[in-house]
Each structure stands twice: as C-alpha cells, then as structure tokens.
Amino acid sequence: MKYHSDMEVTLQLIGKYLSGEASPDEARKIDNWKDKSPQNSQLFESVERLWAVSSKEEIYQKPQITNEWEKLENAIVKEQRPDLPVNNFFKRWKIAAAFLILLGTAVVFYLLRTQTTRVNYSQSIGSEGMMIRDTLRDETVVSVFRGSRLAVQDQFAVAGREVKLDRECYFSVKPLAGQPFIIHTGGIKITVLGTLFNVKNEAERVTVSVRKGSVGMQKDTAGIVVSAGSTGIFYKTSQRFVLYTDSLNTNSYSYATGELSFNNSSMAEVKEVLENTYGVKVLFGDKSLANLRINTRFENQPLDYVAKIISASLDIQYDLKNDTLYFY
Amino acid sequence: MEVDRSDHKLAVFHRLYLAYYVKLHRYAFTILNDNHLAEDIVQNVFLRLWNKREEIQMEDKIANYLYTTTYHLSLNYVRNHKVKEKYMSEAVGIANPPVNNVNEEIAASELSERIRTVMEKLPTRCREVFQKSRVEGKKYAEIAAEMNISVKTVEVQIGKALKIFRQELKDYL
Numbered sequence: 001m002k003y004h005s006d007m008e009v010t011l012q013l014i015g016k017y018l019s020g021e022a023s024p025d026e027a028r029k030i031d032n033w034k035d036k037s038p039q040n041s042q043l044f045e046s047v048e049r050l051w052a053v054s055s056k057e058e059i060y061q062k063p064q065i066t067n068e069w070e071k072l073e074n075a076i077v078k079e080q081r082p083d084l085p086v087n088n089f090f091k092r093w094k095i096a097a098a099f100l101i102l103l104g105t106a107v108v109f110y111l112l113r114t115q116t117t118r119v120n121y122s123q124s125i126g127s128e129g130m131m132i133r134d135t136l137r138d139e140t141v142v143s144v145f146r147g148s149r150l151a152v153q154d155q156f157a158v159a160g161r162e163v164k165l166d167r168e169c170y171f172s173v174k175p176l177a178g179q180p181f182i183i184h185t186g187g188i189k190i191t192v193l194g195t196l197f198n199v200k201n202e203a204e205r206v207t208v209s210v211r212k213g214s215v216g217m218q219k220d221t222a223g224i225v226v227s228a229g230s231t232g233i234f235y236k237t238s239q240r241f242v243l244y245t246d247s248l249n250t251n252s253y254s255y256a257t258g259e260l261s262f263n264n265s266s267m268a269e270v271k272e273v274l275e276n277t278y279g280v281k282v283l284f285g286d287k288s289l290a291n292l293r294i295n296t297r298f299e300n301q302p303l304d305y306v307a308k309i310i311s312a313s314l315d316i317q318y319d320l321k322n323d324t325l326y327f328y
Numbered sequence: 329m330e331v332d333r334s335d336h337k338l339a340v341f342h343r344l345y346l347a348y349y350v351k352l353h354r355y356a357f358t359i360l361n362d363n364h365l366a367e368d369i370v371q372n373v374f375l376r377l378w379n380k381r382e383e384i385q386m387e388d389k390i391a392n393y394l395y396t397t398t399y400h401l402s403l404n405y406v407r408n409h410k411v412k413e414k415y416m417s418e419a420v421g422i423a424n425p426p427v428n429n430v431n432e433e434i435a436a437s438e439l440s441e442r443i444r445t446v447m448e449k450l451p452t453r454c455r456e457v458f459q460k461s462r463v464e465g466k467k468y469a470e471i472a473a474e475m476n477i478s479v480k481t482v483e484v485q486i487g488k489a490l491k492i493f494r495q496e497l498k499d500y501l
Contacts, residue, residue, distance in 0.1 A: 011494075012487030019461060019486070020358040021468050024395035027355045050493050053440045054462040061363045063353050069345055072371055076338065076378055122368040123375075154368050 014044060018051045075123070078135070119162055121151035130279075131255055136161075140181065143170040143256030145200075146279060168200040170256030173213075188234050191216040197226075198253035206234040209252055217241060252276070258300035267292045267327070270310065274325065278303045285328025289316065337381060344390060345374055352398045359402040369405065373397045439500050446496045450489055457485040 010033075016022050017030045034041045052059050125134050125142065126149035133143045138157035144150045148167035153160060157176060165185040173181045173192050183190040183199055186206040190199060195213025200206070208215055209231045216225050217232050224241040226232035231244045254260050254277040262270060268290040271282040280303065284290055292314050298306050304320055311318040311327065319326040352373060356366035376397060377390065384390050447455055453475075460471045461482075472479045 008484075008487050008491055011490040012483050015486035015490050016468075016483055017355075018358055019468065020361070021483075022355070022358065024392070024399045027351075027358075027399070028391060028395050031351045031355075046494065047490055049439070050443065050490070050497065051462075054443050054458075055465070057361050057465065058363065060354065060357050062350065063363070063367050065346065065349050068349065068367060068371060069342065072345070072374055073338070073342075075375065076341075120365065120368055122372050154364075 010043070011047065014047050018048065119160065120154045121162075121164055122154050123156075124149050124151040126150055133256070138176050138179075139174045141172040145169060145255055165199055165201060167202075168198070170196075170198045170253045172196050186234065186236065188217055188219040191218070195228075198256070200252075204236055206236070207252075208232045209249065211250065260298040260301075260306065262294050262296050264293050264295055266290065267294065267314075270294060274303070274306070279323070280320075281324045283324065283326050285326065289327055292316075341374075341378060341381065344377075344394075348391070348394050349374070352394055355395065356398050356402045359399070359406060365405070366402075369401050370398060372401060439497070442497055442500055443493065446493055449496070450492060454485045454489050454492070457482055458489040461486060 013022070013026065013030060017027060022030065030044075034044050048060070125132055126144045126147075128147055130146050131143055132146075133141065135141050136152065136156060138161060140161075142150055142163075145168035148165070148169060150166075150169050151164040153162040157179065161176065161179045161181045163181075163183050165183055171181075171183075171192070173195050181192045183192075185199060186201040188206055190206075190208060192213065192215045195215055196211040197213070197215050198207075198209045198211075200208075206217070208217055208226050210226045210228050212228050214225055214227045215232070217223055217234060219234070219239070219241075222241065224232050224243050226243060227245075229245070231249070233242050233244070234240070235242065250257070250259060250261055251273040254273060260273060260277065262273075265273075267284070271284070271290070274280065274282050294310060294313055296309060296313060298309070303325065307318045307320055307325055307327075317328050319328070349370060352370045353366050356369045357363060360366050360369065373394060377384070377393060380393070384393055447458065450458065456475065457471055460466045460474065461468075466474075468479050468482045471477075471482050475482075
C-alpha cells in the first residue's frame with residue numbers, strides 16, 4: 001500500500017512537471033530524483049513517452065549543447081576582452097569564417113524548418129548609467145545611448161538582422177548581402193544596407209540622422225529614404241514622414257562618435273550639445289554668456305579638456321564638479 | 329605559471345553550464361512547449377548568471393538561481409506572447425516533428441491508438457481532467473475552475489491517470 005502511494009505521489013509530481021506547473025523547487029526535486037537511480041530516470045522517460053503522444057504539442061528534443069555553449073562563450077569572451085590584438089582578430093575571423101562555412105548547410109536547414117515569421121529577441125544591450133558600445137555578430141557597431149536599450153534578434157546575422165530600439169542608438173552597419181538591417185522603433189521600421197546613422201525615438205517623433213549611406217524609414221506602405229547629410233523625422237501624432245535635406249547636425253550624436261563641431265555656434269547650443277554628449281548639467285554664471293559664439297572642433301576629448309579650451313577661447317572661467325559644468 | 333583568473337572563472341562557469349543546461353532546457357520546455365524558445369531562454373539565464381558571478385558563489389545558491397530564473401523568464405515570455413492562444417488555434421494542424429525512422433513512427437501511432445482506447449476506460453472525472461490537460465492544453469488552475477474542484481484534486485487525478493496508463497500500457501512504455 002505504501003509502495004503504491006509513493007508511486008502515485010511520484011506520478012503526480014511528474015505529471016505536474018510535464019504540464020509546466022512545477023515550481024522551481026519542484027523541478028529541482030524531480031531532477032535530483034531522476035539522477036538518484038536508473039529506475040527513476042526510466043520511469044520518468046516512460047511517462048514522458050506517454051505524455052508526448054497524448055497531445056499534438058511540439059515534442060521535446062534534447063538540445064545541442066556544444067553549439068549553444070560556443071555561442072554563449074563568444075558573447076561572454078567578447079564582453080571580457082574588447083581590445084583584441086590584431087593577430088587574434090584575424091585568427092578569430094578565419095576560425096569564424098570556417099565555422100560559418102561548415103554551418104552553411106545546417107543554417108539553410110534551419111531556415112527551411114522555421115516556417116513562422118515570428119522573431120524572438122533574447123539578447124539586449126544597454127545600461128542606465130553610460131553609453132554602451134558593442135559589436136554585433138556581423139561586425140556592425142552599435143553605440144547605445146545611456147538609459148536606452150537595444151534588443152537583438154535570435155540567430156542574428158544568420159536568420160536575419162532585426163533589432164528593437166526603445167530610445168536612441170548610433171549605428172555603424174556593415175553590409176551583409178541578403179540580410180537588410182532592420183530597426184523597429186516607435187512603431188516604424190528602419191531599413192539599411194550599410195551605413196552610419198543615428199536613430200532617436202521620442203514620445204512625439206522618431207528622428208533618423210544619416211551620416212553616410214542611405215536609410216529607409218517606413219510604416220506600412222508609407223515611407224521615405226534618408227540619404228547622407230539628411231535627417232528624416234516621423235511625427236507620431238500626424239503619422240507623417242518629413243525629410244530635411246542638408247540639415248545634418250552631427251553634434252546630435254556626438255555621444256557615439258566623440259566628434260564635436262562648433263561653427264560660430266552660440267554657447268546656448270554648446271550647452272545643449274555638451275549636456276547630451278557627456279550627460280552633465282551645464283550652467284552659466286551670467287545669462288549673457290549664452291550669447292557668446294565659438295568656432296572649434298573636438299575629437300574624442302574628455303569633458304574637462306573641452307571645457308578648458310572653450311573657456312580659454314572665450315576668456316571665461318569654468319568649474320567642473322559632480323556632473324555639473326559651470327561657466328562664469 | 330599563474331592561472332588567469334578570468335579563464336578560471338570561465339572554466340567553472342562552463343562546468344556549471346554542462347551540469348545544468350539540459351535540465352533547465354527541459355524545465356523551460358515544460359512551460360514554453362517550444363524547443364528553440366527554450367534554448368534562447370536558457371542562454372539568457374546563463375548570461376544573467378555570468379553577470380552575477382561575483383554575487384552568487386555557493387553551488388546551492390547557484391542551482392536555486394538557475395531554476396528560479398528559468399521559471400520566471402519562461403512565465404514572463406508566455407504572459408507577454410500569449411503562447412497558449414497560439415497553441416489553441418493551431419492545435420488541430422500541428423504536425424509533430426518527423427521521427428527518426430519508420431519503426432519509431434509506427435510505434436508512436438500504435439501507442440497513440442492504445443492511449444485513446446485506455447482513455448475510454450478511465451473513471452469519468454479522471455478522464456475529463458486528463459482530456460482537459462493533454463488534449464485541450466489547459467492549465468491546472470483553469471481545469472480546477474471549470475470543474476469546480478481544487479488544484480490539488482487536479483494533480484491527484486492526473487497522477488491517477490498516469491498510473492492507469494502505465495498499468496494498461498506496460499508493454500508499450
């Protein structure tokens with residue numbers, strides 16, 4: 001009698017587990033129980049067989065752990081050592097290329113199998129406190145604005161190149177034949193082949209500033225093509241696309257490029273650019289300072305240097321403390 | 329020669345990966361009913377563990393973290409993507425992935441037939457619960473609500489069904 005009730009309890013728990021109703025503790029308990037003896041794992045497997053055939057759901061298949069580990073390891077190692085010496089870079093590229101060739105048939109097979117167009121985004125890039133620069137599998141470089149998040153589709157550069165952006169990111173997209181780079185943001189779709197551009201999604205609009213190449217912005221059947229030096233804006237309230245040619249303000253994405261360019265710019269403008277680029281608050285000791293103009297360029301300079309040069313040019317003083325830059 | 333600490337951490341992490349990946353994948357699958365999705369979720373789980381590697385050191389805490397995170401990520405996915413609805417509308421048309429050989433296929437269809445026969449023999453309430461769970465794909469809570477019984481009773485009835493199936497289909501399982 002006791003034997004039967006033990007068996008029933010076990011079967012209840014297995015049934016609960018296979019139904020997807022087991023708590024994490026219960027799942028762990030089942031796994032430990034399976035490991036304890038071959039009779040246990042055989043019992044589990046026989047119920048599994050019965051379970052699989054009793055419904056039309058997808059059947060469980062044991063995963064290819066070596067492939068999965070390689071993918072994960074690449075993602076981790078890349079994160080750990082961003083500055084690989086040149087020798088390693090070419091070596092890794094050769095290995096990656098060989099791996100891709102070998103994977104060729106498997107990939108085709110996978111693509112044929114996947115009939116649904118549903119795309120999953122498991123990987124995401126971004127940080128609350130600072131801009132994150134990352135290189136995707138196709139060598140596209142993304143600079144995700146602080147506080148923003150970029151979600152990357154599964155099997156990126158294999159099954160497609162689709163990403164989802166919530167706020168802002170600067171892209172340097174590598175061309176990849178047959179796989180357009182697609183960004184979903186603010187309800188629209190942005191398509192590129194190989195370009196340098198910035199995407200900013202705000203409450204009332206989506207702004208795409210193109211530095212090099214061409215970018216398509218679309219929603220359903222409407223859309224525009226934004227070329228180098230132009231800016232395209234999608235206004236969410238009116239649901240309209242507007243193209244502004246020759247209006248590129250490269251300072252709007254200095255956060256990613258590190259390039260600041262001021263051509264007779266007012267300090268009011270400089271204030272906005274510095275705040276956006278470095279994430280600091282800029283204050284003027286006297287309101288009239290905002291009207292002073294400056295002509296200068298910076299490339300990948302720290303804020304302190306920029307402040308020093310600006311102050312020297314205008315013959316004013318500055319104080320940089322605790323994320324606040326004070327000109328006086 | 330000094331061992332590179334980061335390589336050592338990665339080696340330990342790899343060992344954990346090998347020890348738990350398949351188990352977590354199986355668990356995620358029970359909730360998601362999708363092999364590829366389960367793979368993606370579990371990769372995510374391990375990535376999160378890697379990012380927390382300084383905080384979680386003891387094996388017991390690690391195992392707990394892995395199972396719990398798998399559970400939450402899988403449930404969140406289901407909640408956000410209404411996977412169940414998709415299953416319900418496609419249930420009739422879903423084809424099982426091809427079996428490896430003809431013999432297996434025959435065995436599977438035979439088993440399927442036998443299961444249908446045994447199901448007729450189940451006690452009424454037991455059969456109803458099993459039907460709602462396996463054929464209609466309903467969760468325990470739903471079944472309990474529909475039949476006005478407790479979730480515990482649903483658990484017990486499923487256990488009972490499995491016991492009877494095992495007895496009747498000894499030769500096939």
